[in-house]
Structure formats: C-alpha cells, structure tokens
Amino acid sequence: MDHSHARAPGIASGAGETLHPLAGVRVLDLSRVLAGPWAGQLLADYGADVLKVERPGAGDDTRTWGPPWWGEGEKRVAAYFICANRGKRSVAIDIASPEGIQQVQALVRDADVLIENYKVGQLARYGLDAASLRAINPRLIYCSITGYGQNGPLSHKAGYDFAIQAEAGLMSITGEKGAEPQKVGVAVTDLMTGVYATTAILAALYERQQTGRGRTIDAALFDVQVAMLANQGSNQLIGNTTPTRMGNAHPNIVPYQVFPTRDGHMVLAVGNDGQFARFCEAAGQGLVSGDARYSTNPARVENRQSLVPMITGWTLQRDTSEWVRVLDSSGVPCSPILDITQVMAHPHVAARGMKLESSDPSIPPMVANPMLMDGVRPKADLPPPELGAHQATWKGVA
Numbered sequence: 001m002d003h004s005h006a007r008a009p010g011i012a013s014g015a016g017e018t019l020h021p022l023a024g025v026r027v028l029d030l031s032r033v034l035a036g037p038w039a040g041q042l043l044a045d046y047g048a049d050v051l052k053v054e055r056p057g058a059g060d061d062t063r064t065w066g067p068p069w070w071g072e073g074e075k076r077v078a079a080y081f082i083c084a085n086r087g088k089r090s091v092a093i094d095i096a097s098p099e100g101i102q103q104v105q106a107l108v109r110d111a112d113v114l115i116e117n118y119k120v121g122q123l124a125r126y127g128l129d130a131a132s133l134r135a136i137n138p139r140l141i142y143c144s145i146t147g148y149g150q151n152g153p154l155s156h157k158a159g160y161d162f163a164i165q166a167e168a169g170l171m172s173i174t175g176e177k178g179a180e181p182q183k184v185g186v187a188v189t190d191l192m193t194g195v196y197a198t199t200a201i202l203a204a205l206y207e208r209q210q211t212g213r214g215r216t217i218d219a220a221l222f223d224v225q226v227a228m229l230a231n232q233g234s235n236q237l238i239g240n241t242t243p244t245r246m247g248n249a250h251p252n253i254v255p256y257q258v259f260p261t262r263d264g265h266m267v268l269a270v271g272n273d274g275q276f277a278r279f280c281e282a283a284g285q286g287l288v289s290g291d292a293r294y295s296t297n298p299a300r301v302e303n304r305q306s307l308v309p310m311i312t313g314w315t316l317q318r319d320t321s322e323w324v325r326v327l328d329s330s331g332v333p334c335s336p337i338l339d340i341t342q343v344m345a346h347p348h349v350a351a352r353g354m355k356l357e358s359s360d361p362s363i364p365p366m367v368a369n370p371m372l373m374d375g376v377r378p379k380a381d382l383p384p385p386e387l388g389a390h391q392a393t394w395k396g397v398a
Contacts, residue, residue: 019378020047025205026394028053028107029088030095030116030128032060034161034187035221036145037084038194039201040115044087044380045369049395051107052085052385056092059387060085070364075386082364087380092388101126103392108133108140110394113201117145120155130216141204141214143197149220159221161187168225173232176247193224254300254307255279258337259315266320268311269333273297278330283314353377 025048029040037052037060044050054060066078094100105127108114114133116123123129130142144150147159154167165171165183175182197219204215226233232243235251243251248267250256255270270276273296277289288294288310293303300307315323320336327334338346349355356366356379363383371378 019376022046022048026111027113028111034190035193036115036117039197041084041086042198045378050088052088052090053093082384085384087382089390090385091390091392108137113141115143139214143217145219148222150218161190164189164221164225168222173243175245177245189221189225193221254304261315261320263319267335275332279332282326282330
C-alpha cells in the first residue's frame with residue numbers, strides 16, 4: 001500500500017476540504033447485516049476504497065428490511081441498509097462457485113483488509129478463510145466477526161445481537177426492577193463490535209508499517225458485550241454481588257435517573273456533591289444538601305429510598321423546560337427526553353452537521369460520522385450502492 005498520497009499528519013483541513021486519512025487502503029467487505037458493514041462504513045468514511053461483496057440477486061439481507069424504503073420499484077432499498085453502507089461499491093459474487101472464489105482470491109492479492117461475518121469454518125470450505133487468504137497475501141488484515149468467536153463452547157452458534165444482549169448480561173441490567181428484561185433500542189452489541197473491530201483493524205494497519213505483515217482479527221459479539229458491561233462487570237468482580245435491573249436509576253450514583261415533571265419527564269444526572277448542592281439550591285431546598293444522609297454520594301446511594309421520593313416531590317412542581325433552564329444555568333446536568341424526530345430537527349444536530357443531506361434527489365439523507373478531525377467531519381464520497389453496480393476491481397486498477 002502506498003501512503004505517499006495520503007494527507008500528512010497534523011495538517012489542518014481547509015474549509016470544504018474532504019478528509020481521506022485512509023486513502024489508498026483497500027477493504028474487501030464480505031460481511032452482512034450490521035456489525036461488519038458498520039466497520040466497513042467507518043473505514044469508507046475515512047477514505048478507504050471499500051468493495052462490498054454481495055450475493056447475486058439478493059444482496060445483503062438488510063436491503064429488504066423495510067419499510068421504510070428509499071427509492072422505487074426494483075431499486076428501492078430499506079433504510080436499514082442505508083444506515084451502514086455509505087461509501088462502498090457493490091459487486092455481486094457467488095462465493096460458493098469456482099468463478100466467485102477466484103474473483104475473491106484475485107481481489108485479495110491487492111487488498112489491505114478483509115472483513116467477514118460468516119459462521120466459524122464456513123469460508124474454509126471455499127478456501128476463503130484467514131489462513132488460505134493470508135497465504136496469498138501475507139500483508140492482509142483479515143477480520144472475522146462472529147457471535148461467539150473462533151473457539152470456545154459456544155463458537156458454533158450464529159450471532160444475533162438480541163440473543164447476545166441476553167446471554168452476555170446486558171438484558172439482566174436493562175429494564176424496570178422486577179419487570180421483564182429489556183434489550184436496548186438499537187443493536188448496540190453489533191454497533192460496538194463494529195467499532196471495536198475498526199480500532200483493531202487500524203492498529204493492525206499501523207503495526208504493518210513496521211512489520212510488513214497483516215493480522216488475523218477474531219472479533220466476537222459475545223466478547224464485546226462482556227467488555228461493554230464496564231462498571232457493572234467491575235461491580236460484580238470486585239463487589240461480588242450481582243447487578244440487577246434498576247430501571248433508569250444508576251447503581252453507583254444518586255440522583256442519576258428519570259424524574260417526573262409537571263408536564264412530562266426529565267433526566268437528572270448529578271455526578272458529584274457540588275452538583276447536588278447546586279441542585280438543592282435551585283429547587284429551593286438548600287438545607288437538604290447539608291443533611292449527613294445526603295451530603296455525599298455514598299450516603300445518597302445508601303439512602304436513595306428516602307431521597308428519590310423527596311426529589312420527585314420537587315421535580316413535579318415545574319415543567320421540564322423550566323427545570324432545564326434553571327439547572328443549565330446552575331451547572332447541574334439535566335436533559336429533556338426527546339424522540340428521534342425531535343433529535344433530527346434539533347438545532348444542535350444542525351450546528352454539528354450530524355445530518356447529511358444532498359441536493360441530489362437520488363442520494364438519501366443519512367446520519368454523519370460522529371468524529372471531527374481538524375474541524376472537518378469525515379464523509380465517504382459515495383452513497384450506499386445499488387446491488388452489483390460496480391466491477392470487481394480496485395480503484396486505480398485497470
């Protein structure tokens with residue numbers, strides 16, 4: 001891979017300039033649905049040439065996961081597909097056929113990265129596993145994304161975000177106390193696996209500059225979900241207690257949850273004792289922060305059963321908008337609870353450029369990459385592709 005044409009580190013991007021820090025990196029994306037495509041889209045946003053290999057006639061399953069749809073007739077595609085496939089070119093290849101296997105192997109010779117999310121051992125039947133393809137190209141970074149990893153007692157199982165939220169602990173701490181366990185409203189395990197996989201790919205690309213050799217990356221949704229338990233996992237390991245569902249309350253911080261207001265609800269996220277004192281003052285209850293039962297966070301956690309009903313009585317006295325105004329001015333974290341339509345219309349979303357819209361009616365609106373680099377937001381040059389719209393060649397290769 002020739003990096004000579006990539007932007008030098010530390011040079012600020014000018015107004016209107018596009019970022020391509022991964023220019024020259026070639027990514028063969030054999031993945032479907034969300035975790036793998038999410039990683040591929042991130043790499044495309046950073047300027048990589050991402051070639052998405054799809055089943056002839058059908059393509060990625062998410063193309064049909066509608067409504068809602070973008071486009072009409074045979075060209076219509078589900079919004080779900082659009083969310084994870086910006087910046088890619090699509091080539092239709094039957095990887096189970098001799099011709100398709102040869103096409104993939106030919107592409108691998110000049111590829112930097114391959115992403116796949118087939119079941120363990122499935123691609124080995126076609127000679128498209130990591131060992132076979134890295135023998136063709138030792139510089140290849142081969143990233144396998146599976147539900148449970150390449151080894152272990154569950155490695156044979158297919159990986160579904162919902163099932164892994166259940167089996168790796170997330171649902172046990174999500175939902176109301178004593179009620180039915182709940183999944184998170186988006187496939188967070190898939191998404192975080194895509195992000196973790198991307199960081200591993202970038203680390204391997206950096207290492208390869210010194211070693212000249214690629215890596216085989218084993219990314220498992222199960223492992224990622226266990227890692228995502230974060231403070232809850234640490235609470236169990238160190239406290240030797242089992243975290244449980246607490247609704248919107250926090251196991252380690254009080255008050256840190258949803259409270260009712262006169263006209264709805266708000267989130268109150270008090271993170272330290274100073275914020276609690278300011279909250280009490282703003283509520284006209286300054287003496288409470290001096291009470292030994294509530295003056296420190298450990299005391300508030302110990303006495304949450306008496307404190308939370310007391311605060312509820314206060315929050316019901318004002319509308320959400322008034323609380324947000326008062327607490328913002330007092331430096332106390334507080335937020336309204338917005339629906340997604342309100343979020344997409346929010347002035348802060350507009351100010352941050354988080355919604356991508358085009359004057360070209362053929363290009364769908366999309367949510368932007370959340371990073372800024374020297375004040376510029378990375379954005380892939382291409383919209384999500386039509387199935388099989390491109391040739392099985394890398395950019396710049398005849």
